[in-house]
Amino acid sequence: MAEREKQERARRSDAPASPRSELCARPSALEQYRVLLMKDLRQELRTKEMLVSMGIYALLVIVVFGVALSFARPGADFLEVSGGLLWALVVFTSLLGLNRSFSHETENGCLEGLLLAPLDRGVVFLAKATSNLAFLAIVEVIAVPLYWVFFSSFAAPAASAPLIVVPLLLGSVGIAGIGTLLSTITASTRGKDVMLALLFVPVVFPLLYACVSATTAALAGGVLMEEAFATSLALAAGYDVVMLLASWVLYDFVVS
């Protein structure tokens, strides 16, 4: 039995070394990752579809917040709410972007074209997650100062306010990671917009909770800052690591 297997293996390795054409040399995964990422960025730079729609959407959400808060009395209490509002803005905007990002891939069956190439599925995931992260970051860079401009009259944030960059970064990484997996799933379902929201919101709930806590702590400063900031960030980072790993492993099953 084992003998036969050995022969079988020998026969197989006898077969021509590779059916690959002379023209090609297998590129490294890093090179493929770079190529895929550049593709997403170039496409976006050309159409600006995602960035524009996400940016305008963020502005609209800010306007809605403005209405919602128009009868609130300005005061220090606002700082406790503002972290949460900021994250509501981020979540809704990223939902919009995630929905968009994968419709490019399914539009002409492009995803299949990528899968035909000798390409690790993890690379596809990482490239897509990176580009989603990049777009989300760009939108945040515009939306967060805007948010500050509109609402800074309510209450002056504590001196530690610039630290909100850290939870924003951790949150965006997690959102881009798990969001890429979930949007790949929902891209080929019926009613995909609703489906993505339905899956995405409960799954990112823990991350959201941790990030809101850290953001609020940074904005309010004081005791809250000392108590909650580090713990929240550690938990958010833990979530990122676990979920990114899980998404990376599970991605193969989603695309094939």
Place this chain on the structure above:
Amino acid sequence: MAPEGKSPRLPEAGQWPDRVAPAALVAGIVLTTVGFLMAFLWVPPVGGASVGGAELIGDAMVSQKLLLSQKIFYFHMPVAITSFIALVFGAWYSLRFLRTREARYDTCARIALEITLLFIALTMITGEMWTRFEWGVWWSWEPRLTTYLVLMLVVIAYFVLRGSVDEPERRAAFSAVVAIIAFIDAPICFMVTRLIPSSIHPVVLREGGMSPEMGLCVAVVAAGMLCVAFALYRARFRQVRLAQRVEALKEELGD
């Protein structure tokens, strides 16, 4: 096994689990009844959930310890345990499906998640009644309740997702991935809501350990609930399998 060739080969049934199932059902009923009687007649009264000091929840100051409502706990907790165990099975079957690509594991995972949803709903119902009475509010963002709400939403999303994918194999793969994500998400969610101190939500102390009587009662009911869950799982499995067999037969005869 099924004769080879065209005859439809399907998720097996009729082996030991099906023989055990009726016994499990009886055991489940007996154990839960015993647990019920124990809870009301035997376990000494304990204070209900107490709040750290006096807290304002909803409109009422809550500080007192209430006796009878605590009896809900003896069913609330076993039901919660059962739902999580069902989720573990669901995730495990999903994993096995992804590795083997066999349709029967997909069916198993789906039914395990149905059971999960059922028991999560039970947890929410019993938990609600407790919250309503003890704190006078319908909802409180307490870590456990929040975790279960999130878990319930993910499981509901799982079934909505199943409904919106037509291709059976793709549906199975997608839902398996979601089930595994749900399984990873739940403990993280609990940890996050638990570990982050919140200035707004009261910290509910229910620990301080259970007395041996309480522990025994919870254990009896938990065992009973697990038996009931198993019997239900098996009954549902047989029914779904029958439906699948009929479908397969219809296809064979259809043309």
Place this chain on the structure above:
Amino acid sequence: MNPILADIYSTILPSAPYVIAAYALLWVALLAYVLVIARGQKRAEAQLMLLEEALADRQAKGE
């Protein structure tokens, strides 16, 4: 009313509806799931009957 009795009842009566509701709803939900199973079973049986009819028709035609 006897003040002591009133005191005892006061610890039990207000919570009784919630306790009863919790237990009742628990079993109601389990029962609902059993009904779902039963309905599925019934549907499968109906389908099976259709198949039997089709088979009978086919045999009748074949002869």
Place this chain on the structure above:
Amino acid sequence: MSAAPAAIRCEGVTKAFGTRKAVDDLSLELPRGAFLSVFGPNGAGKTTLLRMIATLTRPSAGRIEVEGVDAKEEPDRAREAIGLISHNPMLYPDLTAEENLLLYARLYGVRDPGARVIELLDAVGLKHRRLDRVRTFSRGMTQRVSIARALVNDPAVVLLDEPYSGLDPHAIEVFDDLIASVRQDRTFVMVSHDLEKGLRLADHVLVMARGRAVAFDPKDELDEDEFRALYRSTVGMGVA
């Protein structure tokens, strides 16, 4: 030990989910340089077979070898030998023709991507349109870029999945000429509804019904009238 491995060898290939078998115990061996046409009614498993050969779907059982490489064990090596043209062009509409091809060329690690892409675009007659976005192309032109895309890695095996759908007669003619010009010594497998077209190009035919191979023959051993009758009866099976 055979002298040269077949271009495509399937052994007992099955794709099943539950009781439903899309492809059922299918075996065939296709020599290098052959042109195989696969016929069959809707749902016969033609596309599933093609997708399995293309390594997009994993077979539940059996073995597929592409150019002597086991497609299940070493999908990436098999992929290097495969090009797929489908009714879906698999091109990003907002990138230019050149950028699209460059993307794929780099993914396959083509040594001189720039030159290769120009050469291919020249071959499909779209060199002068290479800086236009694919979105602005007609269906026929898109499909020609799609041919160039499939050939970017100089594959030994080219798979065609209903390539004619949505093309007008003129575009079909151009498409056929192109296929003929890139034929060289490549192996082709085509899934098509169009019996006449499939027969004209092919030197091997495979008829499938309900996942099984009803007939697999080299074309010159084939009585065409008999084949047409068989085709009609199998297609009829699917419709009823």
